[in-house]
Amino acid sequence: MKARIPCAxxxxxxxxxxxxxxxxxxxxxxxxxxxxxxxxxxxxxxxxLGDCSSQFNLGVMVLQGQxxxxxxxxxxxxxxxxxxxxxQELVGGRVxxxxxxxxxxxxxxxxxxxxxxGHEALHAQGIVDPELDCRERVAATVLQxxxxxxxxxxxxxxxxxxxxxxxxxxxxGRARDPEILFAAPDAALVAAAIEAWLHSRFTxxxxxxxxxxxxxxxxxxxxVAGGESWWSSGEYRDARAAADAGDPAAGYLMGLAATADxxxxxxxxRGTQLLIDAAxxxxxxxxxxxxxxxxxxxxxxxxxxxxxxxxxxxxGGDAAAQLILAADLVSASPxxxxxxxxxxxxxxxxxxxxxxxxKHVVALLAASPIEALRDHATAQQVAFKLALGDIQSDxxxxxxxxxxxxxGGDxxxxxxxxxxxxRKARELAWNTHAMEERLASYRGGRAWRGDLFAP
Numbered sequence: 001m002k003a004r005i006p007c008a009x010x011x012x013x014x015x016x017x018x019x020x021x022x023x024x025x026x027x028x029x030x031x032x033x034x035x036x037x038x039x040x041x042x043x044x045x046x047x048x049l050g051d052c053s054s055q056f057n058l059g060v061m062v063l064q065g066q067x068x069x070x071x072x073x074x075x076x077x078x079x080x081x082x083x084x085x086x087x088q089e090l091v092g093g094r095v096x097x098x099x100x101x102x103x104x105x106x107x108x109x110x111x112x113x114x115x116x117x118g119h120e121a122l123h124a125q126g127i128v129d130p131e132l133d134c135r136e137r138v139a140a141t142v143l144q145x146x147x148x149x150x151x152x153x154x155x156x157x158x159x160x161x162x163x164x165x166x167x168x169x170x171x172x173g174r175a176r177d178p179e180i181l182f183a184a185p186d187a188a189l190v191a192a193a194i195e196a197w198l199h200s201r202f203t204x205x206x207x208x209x210x211x212x213x214x215x216x217x218x219x220x221x222x223x224v225a226g227g228e229s230w231w232s233s234g235e236y237r238d239a240r241a242a243a244d245a246g247d248p249a250a251g252y253l254m255g256l257a258a259t260a261d262x263x264x265x266x267x268x269x270r271g272t273q274l275l276i277d278a279a280x281x282x283x284x285x286x287x288x289x290x291x292x293x294x295x296x297x298x299x300x301x302x303x304x305x306x307x308x309x310x311x312x313x314x315x316g317g318d319a320a321a322q323l324i325l326a327a328d329l330v331s332a333s334p335x336x337x338x339x340x341x342x343x344x345x346x347x348x349x350x351x352x353x354x355x356x357x358x359k360h361v362v363a364l365l366a367a368s369p370i371e372a373l374r375d376h377a378t379a380q381q382v383a384f385k386l387a388l389g390d391i392q393s394d395x396x397x398x399x400x401x402x403x404x405x406x407x408g409g410d411x412x413x414x415x416x417x418x419x420x421x422x423r424k425a426r427e428l429a430w431n432t433h434a435m436e437e438r439l440a441s442y443r444g445g446r447a448w449r450g451d452l453f454a455p
Contacts, residue, residue, distance in 0.1 A: 027046070031061075031066075036061065036066040037067045040067030040068055043058040045315075049280050049308075050085050051280065055079075055085060056078070056091060059074075059077070059079040063076075063098075072098065073110045074109050077113025077114055080118070081113055081119075085119050085122070124304065125307075126294045126301070126304030131301050132272065136300050137205055137214070139205050140204050140214050142200060142203075143203045148189075149196075150224060151188045151222075158224055160223050161183070161185055163190060163219070164181045164183075164219050167179075167215065167216050167218055169202045169216050170213050170455055171212065172430075173204050175198055176430075178355075180355065181217075182253070194393060215292070217259065219260040219261060248278040249278070252283045252289070255274030255275035256275065258270060258271025275290060282316065284316030284317055284318040284321070285318060287316065288321040290306065292324075317348075319352030319354055323349045326343075326364065330342045330373055339373055343372070353385075355389060355391055358385060358386045359386060359394075361379075362383045362403065363403060365379035366403040366406070366407040366447075367403040367407070367450060377408075380405075380407070383401050386401065395422070395425040395428065395435075398420045399435065399452055402418040402421060403438075405417060406442050406448065415439065415443055418435065418438055418439045419439065422436060
């Protein structure tokens, strides 16, 4: 990993050449301005993701007690991690000079940091050189695609479009639980793309010869005769130039586009690297994407399940990551503290306008078996926004609306929404047995509790 600027005017290092990384430069600017707490917090976030220059600078600040407590053992540990992750030249002989004077407690502190943030530890977590392939699994593929209906307003403007998303492909080859990652030129295409995906058929993924449920990244182009492609627009050219210049948000966009469209000219391998770089550079969307990809191949690489990336994405405001972490916290036998943390994450995610996030937030707050997690008022508020959206083809959405109605005691409304969910599911040839059990509960005046979207 290439070394970047060490902190200016520190005893341990002289000022080096300027770096391109926006967050790193912001942290350095905060340091120069004497905003040590902010700088230390930013360097810590980047250090945890394996940026060796940030590890070096954090080590220097910890050694000097700038922006927080002075900790010689912690400072040495971060310097050791910086050397292990590619900044040996920057660290030089400083560790050897300091290490001999450490107390046993300080030695343990330094060793603990290396155990979590050294090169081998970060590689094991999928932070450094993440392994996104699963050789034991054959990925799901499109078997029969359904053409979407092109929105008239876009066709009239002769604008082509593209929607990129992810779907859960069940062992039955049916698509469920759509999540939108990108839509251009605007969100008017999303509902049509989702309806087309839900009506398409897929060959399910397989592992050791047996079909398994999986997530699949998909793309849906919208082309009109003589229409202008988004890839030829000035917006795209600006984004590509910004990505080439190292902008993390543009890198995420270009990386995602390249992994979805091989005709773009960037190539999927380069696209994946752009996404990894954007994630390491602090882009929360890229961090979520990378965490989700690692989670998808966890059966092959269980030690690299993407948790670290998801935590950083959630801290950076990504609602989908907040949703996943909340669900993980309450998936087994959670403590009161874990339930409280999950509730806080869901409250933050509930303010997001993502269809995917809203649907899952409603399901958890309305139907969770854990009473302390349920919040029927918030579930109903989010459900109201969900119902007003353009997406009306997803049976799971109506199941979420039904659960929210039942949570608030409106069983007539719950029955109506659940009946709609079942009707739409039958049109898609889904197995509706579990859905009909929930309908029976609502007809009996009972709210249903459990995982609303379990296969």
